[in-house]
Structure formats: structure tokens, C-alpha cells
Amino acid sequence: MSAVTRILLCSAYAVTVASLSLLNQARAQDSSELMDEVVVTATKKEHAENVQDVPLAVTAFGSKQLESLNFKNLTSLSYTIPNVQLENIGTTAATANFSIRGLGINSSIPSIDPTVGVFVDGVYMGINAGVLFDSFDIEGIEVLRGPQGVLFGRNVTGGAVLLRTRAPSDTLKMEGHVGLESGPNYIADASISGPLIKGVLSGKLAVYHDHDEGWFTNRLNGDPFGAMQETIVRPALRWTPIDNLDMTLRMEHGESDGDGPPGQNHALFSRDSFDFSVDGGGSSDNEWNQAFLEGNLAVPFGEGRITNVLGWREYASTSSADIDSTPGFAFHAQFATNQDQRSEELRYAGTFGPMQLTTGLYYFQQNILYLERRLLARGSIDRTGGGDGDFSTSGVFTAADWALSSSVNLNLGLRYTHERKDAKVSTVRTGGGDVASQSLVPDFVSSKSWDDLSPRVGLQWTAAEHSQVYGYWAKGFRSGGYNFRNTDPGVTPGPFDSEDQSSFEVGWKQDFADGRARLNLAAFHNKIERIQREINTPGALGVTQIIRNVGDATIKGGELEGRLRLTGHLALSVQAGYTHGRYDSIDFDLNGDGLVTAADASLDLPRLAPWTYGGGLSNELRLGSLGVLSSRLSFNHRDGSFYTDNNRGTLNAANLLDANFILTPSRGAATVAIYGTNLLDEVTFGGDTQLPNSAAFGGGVSGRPPPTFSPLNKGRVIGAEVRVRF
Numbered sequence: 001m002s003a004v005t006r007i008l009l010c011s012a013y014a015v016t017v018a019s020l021s022l023l024n025q026a027r028a029q030d031s032s033e034l035m036d037e038v039v040v041t042a043t044k045k046e047h048a049e050n051v052q053d054v055p056l057a058v059t060a061f062g063s064k065q066l067e068s069l070n071f072k073n074l075t076s077l078s079y080t081i082p083n084v085q086l087e088n089i090g091t092t093a094a095t096a097n098f099s100i101r102g103l104g105i106n107s108s109i110p111s112i113d114p115t116v117g118v119f120v121d122g123v124y125m126g127i128n129a130g131v132l133f134d135s136f137d138i139e140g141i142e143v144l145r146g147p148q149g150v151l152f153g154r155n156v157t158g159g160a161v162l163l164r165t166r167a168p169s170d171t172l173k174m175e176g177h178v179g180l181e182s183g184p185n186y187i188a189d190a191s192i193s194g195p196l197i198k199g200v201l202s203g204k205l206a207v208y209h210d211h212d213e214g215w216f217t218n219r220l221n222g223d224p225f226g227a228m229q230e231t232i233v234r235p236a237l238r239w240t241p242i243d244n245l246d247m248t249l250r251m252e253h254g255e256s257d258g259d260g261p262p263g264q265n266h267a268l269f270s271r272d273s274f275d276f277s278v279d280g281g282g283s284s285d286n287e288w289n290q291a292f293l294e295g296n297l298a299v300p301f302g303e304g305r306i307t308n309v310l311g312w313r314e315y316a317s318t319s320s321a322d323i324d325s326t327p328g329f330a331f332h333a334q335f336a337t338n339q340d341q342r343s344e345e346l347r348y349a350g351t352f353g354p355m356q357l358t359t360g361l362y363y364f365q366q367n368i369l370y371l372e373r374r375l376l377a378r379g380s381i382d383r384t385g386g387g388d389g390d391f392s393t394s395g396v397f398t399a400a401d402w403a404l405s406s407s408v409n410l411n412l413g414l415r416y417t418h419e420r421k422d423a424k425v426s427t428v429r430t431g432g433g434d435v436a437s438q439s440l441v442p443d444f445v446s447s448k449s450w451d452d453l454s455p456r457v458g459l460q461w462t463a464a465e466h467s468q469v470y471g472y473w474a475k476g477f478r479s480g481g482y483n484f485r486n487t488d489p490g491v492t493p494g495p496f497d498s499e500d501q502s503s504f505e506v507g508w509k510q511d512f513a514d515g516r517a518r519l520n521l522a523a524f525h526n527k528i529e530r531i532q533r534e535i536n537t538p539g540a541l542g543v544t545q546i547i548r549n550v551g552d553a554t555i556k557g558g559e560l561e562g563r564l565r566l567t568g569h570l571a572l573s574v575q576a577g578y579t580h581g582r583y584d585s586i587d588f589d590l591n592g593d594g595l596v597t598a599a600d601a602s603l604d605l606p607r608l609a610p611w612t613y614g615g616g617l618s619n620e621l622r623l624g625s626l627g628v629l630s631s632r633l634s635f636n637h638r639d640g641s642f643y644t645d646n647n648r649g650t651l652n653a654a655n656l657l658d659a660n661f662i663l664t665p666s667r668g669a670a671t672v673a674i675y676g677t678n679l680l681d682e683v684t685f686g687g688d689t690q691l692p693n694s695a696a697f698g699g700g701v702s703g704r705p706p707p708t709f710s711p712l713n714k715g716r717v718i719g720a721e722v723r724v725r726f
Helices: 001-025 063-068
Strands: 059-064 084-088 096-100 116-120 139-143 159-165 171-182 185-197 201-212 217-219 224-225 229-243 246-256 281-300 304-322 333-354 354-376 381-403 408-429 444-464 467-478 499-512 515-528 532-540 542-549 551-565 571-585 612-620 629-638 655-666 672-677 707-710 718-723
Touching: 059 063, 063 139, 063 655, 096 116, 185 718, 408 467
Parallel strands: 116 159
Antiparallel strands: 059 139, 084 096, 139 159, 171 185, 171 718, 185 201, 201 229, 217 224, 229 246, 246 281, 281 304, 304 333, 333 354, 354 381, 381 408, 408 444, 444 467, 467 499, 499 515, 515 551, 532 542, 551 571, 571 612, 612 629, 629 655, 655 672, 672 718
């Protein structure tokens, strides 16, 4: 019996015994948001389902739970879900580098497709840039672990993150919120929603503003660092002209500007401190617009629903960064990204006797223009490059749940995908382009197409009303592509090939005694063929990044999520995850010794933290006429991991302690909250890229670590907020 199996079985036994022994103490009343049921849309059926009824590993949060977790953006959930890392790489603002079950990337290159797809109101976000701006006005979030290729397409081999914003309401609702965090950081948002034409048309307007004066301090001059301003305007309309038709238009405009990354250089400062010193503060300027139109038509055929989701988004960003992270001028960089995307998904979901069917068509197209300017040796070396791409994908999918008996379902699914990428790449060189005018001078032009079949076969056994055991086998694929940050003229920027995955998962979901206790377990075994790696090494232009399919790998592990109502107002939640990965075969020199040997295959997979675990206590204390005091205290741990494929860059292990206290008065519509995140002031980074080991980069000193570019995340944050609802 493997170590992970023993741990999961022991944990299951402990939670089960504890829950049964404490159930007699539990009151029937439950007012803790932890115990609230959450419905999910992940299966794309005609109706949302209880999270406990779906045969896959998914962690879901409703709006009340997000408030108790001090949710601000997706990184707020990074330590609360087993085997999940929702991180900001830090090189440029709001760029996601997500990893689930050891499958993740370490790149800010917009042409590199993720292993974890992000979907907002059913629309896929085509690039990682611009994903991690603040989120508000959120109805729910679903984090799906494991490949989701049948229903969500490519680039979800690790999993998918689904966000749902609030739809316009049929009754008048108003909400306002102001907050202050250490930094200082000032936050305010407001929304109003209600009928415009009763029974026919409703509308919503939500506005958000964040003014962060900078949590960090630049040791070069003692000035605050990390300033950022962000404004989001989100109008929406919902039209119901007839009983069986509804259409919802969601729009958004956002702007953000501020400082560049707070890069720490480990040749100069300890990786256990927040100290850094940069002469180039850098900058970040971002703007985006989007419009999503969803239509739902109820039809008698299978008592089903036809859904059409149209999506359009444009995103523009310019930024600069002090990559050398020293008080001198060794390596500064400027970036520009322009992306526009459009997509459509048309699907049908209905029920035919023992079968629930979901089937549909999908199309996605995006244009990406990326430019990068590298200035080295106080600007005496000036090089520019980038890429211009037109990427499209189309697909057809079908998923069916067939009831073989009253307790056993057969889950079947299949998706066909065709993808094409046309790319023009300019190697970073003299005359390779111009960031200011956003013009590119390509020296490489190429096109390539990929076709893929992603099946899924599973069984689901509902042993009792609140118990299920499931298992499935699924395939998925991650797009091939091109490297838009090509710094070596002797290396082709692509195309590298797609990455295929075959995954087995078994799970058990169990509720005890009318939902007072819950235990969910999952174990998985993933085989990845032609795994894509971005090999980061020091080079003549500061850093060289080569993207290749380097071989095959296996990743396996297990997860546990549990909750227990200790009393009517006190609830406990726990989570734990274990992941182990290894290369099965290698055909690329990962460690840079000039040879492809067993030493390359023995390297650990990057961004794979072996252990994640934690727990939280939620309580509600009635204070008589004063109201109710809700409190939550949580502790979560993540092991350290390697950041780069050569295992020279590393990410710190971290222990996150968070607390939240919310007072809801008996009278009035206001709530007051005081909270703290990362109370232990743990130091974490978005990345840990190795730089040339020379004096100009702070290196070459005996006994010191080599120079790095390691963007810091915030440490301890204390905040207070007032929220009013009508």
C-alpha cells in the first residue's frame, strides 16, 4: 500500500470517527457559511448541480464563503484547496501561473498556453495576462481538478477555474463596500440591480476602485513600492421576453496602472526577508474591455435547454521591470501585449429516459501581438523582439450520463478539436521591432495545425442519498505553439508539439447525518506524453527561455477535503493533498551539462509541491441585541518546490495563517469586518529565475547564492471593511 493511500485511509478513518462521536453534540440549527450548500455548473447540464453530486474533484465557493475567506482575486484561494496553486508570476501585473496536481507553467510569455484554463461566465480567457486583476460582484467560483477536456476543450489538463459574476436581479438590490488595508490600500465598490421593465428587463451596474499606495519598501531610497490603482465598471442586462427564453449581456471595462514588480535578488538579500533594492521602479499600465452574451432557450425536446454563449474581449498592456533587481542598471526590460479574442459555444442539454445528454459546438479565435525590449549594461545593449499570432480552435463535444440502474451511472464523453496557429516571430535582436510604436520585424514565419480526440469513460455509484463512489479515465491535450520570447538566434522558436495526458481518478464523496459532516477523497494517476517545458537559464541577454517537448512524465497523488459541524455554530474544515511526479523519459538537456543523461531524468518537476494541507474553524456567536459575530481562523501549508526545470530556482515553503471577524448587527443593513491574511508574515515569490552570475548582477561573490529575479508577494495584511446591503 502506497504512502498516499495509507494517509488518505487514516485521515478518512479519523474524520469519520470524530464526526460520529460529535454528532450527538450538534444542534439542528446551523448558521455557519461553511456548511452552506453550493451548486456548480461544471457539468453544463440543463440545471446546476449540488457540488456533492458531480463525479469529479471540485471545490466550490459561494458568495458568503468568499467573503469569509477575504476573497480579492483568485490568488486569495491559492492555499485553501488541495494540490492547487493559483499564483501571480509577478513579472507583469495580473499574470496567472496556475498549477493543479503538479501541472503548471512558469512563464509570462502570452503565446504559452496554460495547463489550467480560466473561464469567466462561460468564456475562456485566451492568455494568462490580465487574469488576476481584482474580482468583485462574484456569485460563485468552481475549481475543477484533473483534465476537463470533454466539456472545456484544450489547455485544461491540470484543471479549470470557473468564475460566475452576479446576474441582474428581478428585485431591487443595492450593495456598497469600503475597505482599508495595510499598505495603505483603499478599496470601494458599489452595485445596484433590479427591474427596468417588470418581468421583462432587468439591469445591474457594479463599480469597483482600488488605490494601493504600496505595501513594500524599496531599500534603495526608502520609498513605498508596489503602488497600483484599479478601476472596473461592470454593467449587465437580462432580457426575458417570453417564459422559456432569457438573454443576459455582461459587459466590463477595466483600467489598472502602477509600479513594476518588487524583484528580490538572492545574491543581495535573504529569501526569508522582504528586502529588495531596485534603481528602476518599473511600471504597469493595463486596459481591457469585454462583452459576453448568454442566451438560454427551454425546449420540449428532452425537456432540455439550448444555450449559446458569445464572448468578446480585448486586452492591452504596457509595462517595464528591473529584472536584475539590483541598485545598478544591468538588465531592464519593457513589454507590450495586445490581445483580442472572440468565441462562441452553442450547446444543448436534456434528458431522454435514463440518459442525460450534453452536446455542442465551439469556436475560439484570438490575435496576440507581443513585444519585448531588453536593455543591458546601462542601456548600451538594446535589443527588441516578440511575436504576432493568429490562433484559432474549433470543436464538437458530447457528454452523456446513462443510468444503468437506480444507483449506477455510466459517464461517457468525447470531444474533437481542430486547432491552427499562424505565427510571426522576431528573435530578440537589434532592429527586431519597436515597443513604443508596437511594430514587429519578424525573422521567422510558420503555421501548424493540430487535431485531437479527448474521450472520457467513467462509472458513478450512488450507494445512498448522500454517498457516491466514482471513477473515470480521461484524455486531454495542451496546445502546441510558438515561443514569442526567442533570445537565441540559433534556436528555432517553434513549433513545439502538443502535450497529451491520460488520467485515471477514483473518488469517494460522503455526507454523514444530514450534512453535519462531510468527507471527500480522490486519488489520481496521470501520464503526460511530450511534456512541454520552458527551460530558463542565464544567457547573453540576461535570461534565455527555450520551450520544448522534453519527454514523458507520470504524476500521481491524492486529496482529502472534509468538514464537521462541532456544534450548531462551530464548524471545522480540513484539506490535504499529496502529489508525486517523475520523468519517465527525457530527450533534452535540462540541467545544462551538455548531455542528455539519467541526471536530467532524475530532476524534480517544477511547480510541484509534494504536500499541501490545512484547516479552518468557523464560528457564529450571538451577542444578544448587538447581533451576530462571525469568525474564521484558518491555517494552510504548502511545501516548497522547484521553479525552474534545472532545479536551481526554488519557491519557498509557506504557512499561511488567516483570520476574519464579521459583526452583523441585529438592526440595520451594515456589516463590519476586521481581518488579517498571512499573519505569520511568510515570504513567498511569484518566480525564481536565475540570472548571470556576474558582478553586474550582484553575483560572483563566494558564499553567496547566485543572482535571481524573484518577484515578491505581499506579506502580512491587516484590513477592515464596512459592507451595506439593501
